[in-house]
Amino acid sequence: MAEEEATGVKLETWLLVGFFVAILLSTTIIIATSAGKDTVYSAYVTDEEPNLQLQQISTMRDSLGEGGNEYVVANTMSTPMLVNDWREPHRTMLIIAAPEKPFDNAEAEAIYDFVTEKGGKVIIAASSTNAQTVADKFDVKFFDAPVVDPNRFYEVADQTGVAEEPDARKLWAVAGVNKVWDDQFERRPYCSSNDLQDSNKYNDCALPVLFHRPTAIQVLDNEDTSRNVKVLAHASGSAFIARENMDANDPDNPILGGNNTGLIVRMDYPGIETIDQVKGVREGQVDVTGSIVFISDHSVFANHLWDIADAEVTGKQQCDSGFYGERSCWDSLLSATDGSETSWNGNEDYFVTLIRDMMEHENEEISTVITSENSNFYVVFDESRHVTSAMSSPFSEAMGAIVMLTSDTLLKWLIVLNLMALLSIAIMVVPEKENWRHVFDLTRFRERPNKVDPNLYLKRVREAMMAKVRQFNDLTRDEMARKTPGEVQSLVKDPRLIELLYSQQRSYSNEELRQLLQQIRRWGK
Numbered sequence: 001m002a003e004e005e006a007t008g009v010k011l012e013t014w015l016l017v018g019f020f021v022a023i024l025l026s027t028t029i030i031i032a033t034s035a036g037k038d039t040v041y042s043a044y045v046t047d048e049e050p051n052l053q054l055q056q057i058s059t060m061r062d063s064l065g066e067g068g069n070e071y072v073v074a075n076t077m078s079t080p081m082l083v084n085d086w087r088e089p090h091r092t093m094l095i096i097a098a099p100e101k102p103f104d105n106a107e108a109e110a111i112y113d114f115v116t117e118k119g120g121k122v123i124i125a126a127s128s129t130n131a132q133t134v135a136d137k138f139d140v141k142f143f144d145a146p147v148v149d150p151n152r153f154y155e156v157a158d159q160t161g162v163a164e165e166p167d168a169r170k171l172w173a174v175a176g177v178n179k180v181w182d183d184q185f186e187r188r189p190y191c192s193s194n195d196l197q198d199s200n201k202y203n204d205c206a207l208p209v210l211f212h213r214p215t216a217i218q219v220l221d222n223e224d225t226s227r228n229v230k231v232l233a234h235a236s237g238s239a240f241i242a243r244e245n246m247d248a249n250d251p252d253n254p255i256l257g258g259n260n261t262g263l264i265v266r267m268d269y270p271g272i273e274t275i276d277q278v279k280g281v282r283e284g285q286v287d288v289t290g291s292i293v294f295i296s297d298h299s300v301f302a303n304h305l306w307d308i309a310d311a312e313v314t315g316k317q318q319c320d321s322g323f324y325g326e327r328s329c330w331d332s333l334l335s336a337t338d339g340s341e342t343s344w345n346g347n348e349d350y351f352v353t354l355i356r357d358m359m360e361h362e363n364e365e366i367s368t369v370i371t372s373e374n375s376n377f378y379v380v381f382d383e384s385r386h387v388t389s390a391m392s393s394p395f396s397e398a399m400g401a402i403v404m405l406t407s408d409t410l411l412k413w414l415i416v417l418n419l420m421a422l423l424s425i426a427i428m429v430v431p432e433k434e435n436w437r438h439v440f441d442l443t444r445f446r447e448r449p450n451k452v453d454p455n456l457y458l459k460r461v462r463e464a465m466m467a468k469v470r471q472f473n474d475l476t477r478d479e480m481a482r483k484t485p486g487e488v489q490s491l492v493k494d495p496r497l498i499e500l501l502y503s504q505q506r507s508y509s510n511e512e513l514r515q516l517l518q519q520i521r522r523w524g525k
Contacts, residue, residue: 040052040055040056040098041055041056041057041097041098041298041301041302042056042057042058042383043056043057043058043060043061043073043075043095043097043381043383044058044061044075044381044383045058046058053303054302054303054304054310054314055299055302055303055304056302056303057097057301057302057303057306057381058303059303059306059307059310059348060301060303060306060348060351061073061381063306063307063348063352064352064355064379065379069352069356069374070373070374070375071093071374071375071377071378071379072375072377072378072379073378073379073380073381074378074379074380074381075380075381075382075383076094076380076381076382076383076384077383077384082110083110083111083114083118083120086120086378086380087378088276088378089114089118089119089120089274090118090119090120090121090272090274090276090288090290090360091276091359091360091370091376091377091378092120092121092377092378092379092380093120093121093122093123093355093358093359093377093378093379093380094111094114094120094121094122094123094380094382095122095123095125095301095379095380095381095382096122096123096124096125096126096131096382097125097298097301097381097382098125098126098127098298099124099126099130099131099382100130101130102129102130102131102132102133103130103131103133103134104133105133107133107134108133108134108136108137109137111134111137111292112134112137112138114290115267115269115290115291115292116269116272116290117272117290118272118274118290119269119272119274119288119289119290120290121290121291121292121355121358121359122291122292122293123292123293123295123355123358124292124293124294124295125295125296125297125298125300125301126142126215126295126296126297126298127146127212127213127214127215127296127297127298127299128142128144128215129142129143129144131294135217135294138267138292138294139219139220139221139224140217140218140219140220140265140294141217141218141219141220142215142216142217142294142296143215143216143217143218143241144215144243145215145241145242145243146169146213146214146215146241146242147169147171147214147215147216147235147239147240147241147242147261147263147296148168148169148239148240148241148242148246148248148253149168149171149235149236149238149239150168150238150239150248151236151238151239151327151328152171152172152173152235152236152239152328153166153167153168153169153170153171153172154170154171154172154210154316154317154329155317155321155323155324156170156314156315156316156317157315157317157321157323158315159315163323164315168246169213169214169242170210170211170212170213171210171211171214171235171263172208172209172210172211172329172330172344173208173209173211173233173234173235173263173264173330174188174206174207174208174209174233174330174333174334175206175207175208175209175232175233175263175264175350176188176203176204176205176206176232177202177203177232177350177353177354177357178203178230178232178266178357179203179204179206179230180230180231180232181206184234184236184237185333186333187332187333187334187335188205188206188333188334188335189204189205189206189334189335189336189337190205190206190207190334190335190336190337190342191205191206191207191349191353192205192336192337192338192340193349196349196352196353199356199357199361199362202353202357203357206333206334207344207349207350207353208330208334208342208344208350209233209263209264209300209347209350210300210305210311210316210344210347211263211296211297211299211300211305212297212299212300212302212305213297213299214263214295214296214297215241215296215297216235216239216241216256216260216261216262216263216296217262217263217264217265217294217296218256218260218261218262219231219262219265226269226271227267227268227269228267228268228270229265229266229267230265230266230267230268231262231264231265232264232265232266232293233262233263233264234260234261234262234263235261235263238255239255239256239261240253240254240255240256241253241254241255241256241261262294262296263295263296263297264293264294264295264296265293265294266291266292266293267291267292267293267294268289268290268291269289269290269291270287270289271287271289272287272288272289272290273285273286273287273288274286274288276288276365276366276367276370277366277367277369277370278365278366278367279367279368280367281367281369286363286365286366287363287365288360288363289360291358293354293358300347300351301347301351304316305346305347306346306347306348306351307346307348308344308345308346308348310346311344311346316344318343318344319331319342319343319344320341330342330344355379359377360377361377454510457510457513458508458513461500461513461516461517461520462500462501464517464520465492465497465500465501465520465523466480466488466501468520468523468524469488469491469492472524473491485502488501489501489502492523494519494523496516496519497516497519497520497523500516
């Protein structure tokens with residue numbers, strides 16, 4: 001017995017050591033694989049060095065959230081498959097900026113259902129084909145190379161004020177929030193700051209939008225009558241896809257031209273039925289519109305293009321700069337009604353207005369108690385699209401699986417702590433079990449089961465019979481112990497089994513005991 005206990009302690013010790021080694025190893029791997037990698041285009045990174053900070057979208061989060069437009073801002077670190085479980089999906093905007101790894105088909109299907117069945121709102125900004133799986137659901141194509149537009153690119157100056165080398169991949173475009181002008185050369189009213197506060201005005205005006213190095217978006221099929229498709233911004237007819245080089249005459253660089261070289265594409269799915277608060281402070285059925293916007297460049301949300309102050313620091317030039325020379329600028333397509341300048345004030349003005357227009361603020365079926373307050377609407381930034389290494393991905397996938405169980409922060413941590421507690425209990429506690437009840441004893445997987453002493457066969461058979469009598473009559477161990485031999489005999493009734501229990505002179509062969517075991521199994525049936 002002493003040897004058996006020593007072996008048990010030794011096994012527990014090894015399991016405990018293995019547990020702590022696994023924790024240490026996993027932590028080391030995560031740190032090692034994360035070293036040297038910088039997180040960019042995150043809405044939550046605010047303390048990086050200046051150049052990297054300009055590539056985050058934290059300023060966008062601040063302008064949309066508390067202290068800005070007062071939307072409820074959150075993030076998701078797990079799969080976008082969760083979108084259909086969110087509260088009030090028709091009042092929720094999912095923003096996916098710079099997906100660094102492709103979506104799988106299940107995630108793309110979940111986003112499609114979120115928009116077309118739940119009335120959700122989605123903005124996907126990508127300059128690569130990582131968003132193509134989602135785009136396929138909406139009959140949209142992302143190209144895998146940047147757009148070059150020799151007619152519509154903006155100038156940039158360095159820190160000393162000297163013009164940088166012109167780059168025809170840094171495009172500007174003039175975009176409406178919810179309107180498309182058939183004539184791409186038609187002058188459009190410029191949205192003043194007052195116009196942006198009134199949907200009746202901003203729906204008929206336009207704003208300049210700057211892109212860093214966008215690709216192109218092409219709508220492949222526009223025959224679906226259940227949706228409204230609008231190419232809100234596009235490159236000029238001279239633009240081409242720079243697959244091989246910057247040469248417009250290279251046959252490998254396709255020239256799509258006009259609306260086929262889309263930069264911002266909006267799709268609306270009206271008439272989706274859902275439940276929300278209606279007039280009279282009660283819940284009722286309302287019709288909402290699901291919306292998705294594809295943007296061909298994730299940098300449109302980056303701090304250096306979102307905020308005019310950061311844009312000026314990084315040298316973005318307005319149309320009145322002498323660097324443009326005779327080349328056209330966005331003021332050639334815009335005109336201010338009061339004769340003022342048509343300045344670009346950062347991408348913030350345009351996209352904040354676009355987000356407002358996509359939300360249900362103008363839905364007259366929903367109570368104004370809801371639609372008048374931005375705090376009743378949600379903006380969720382997807383932080384799950386960043387690449388992880390092959391060694392660390394199992395850990396992030398495990399956390400994603402936990403998040404699949406619940407989106408509640410407290411419950412997520414309770415699940416993690418409970419799993420650790422259960423693992424610790426399994427390691428520290430090795431139960432002592434009777435070997436005769438088990439074919440295999442997993443707590444003694446390195447040992448052969450101890451053989452039962454033949455002198456104890458009769459005793460074990462009697463104990464088995466008494467246990468079955470107790471269980472059959474639903475008695476506790478104490479109640480069974482208080483039963484007199486006569487009471488037990490009245491419960492058993494079988495003479496042969498009574499003899500087994502109370503005959504002290506009777507001896508049994510092994511064959512007879514096997515027959516009695518069969519009779520005990522049949523007893524009570």
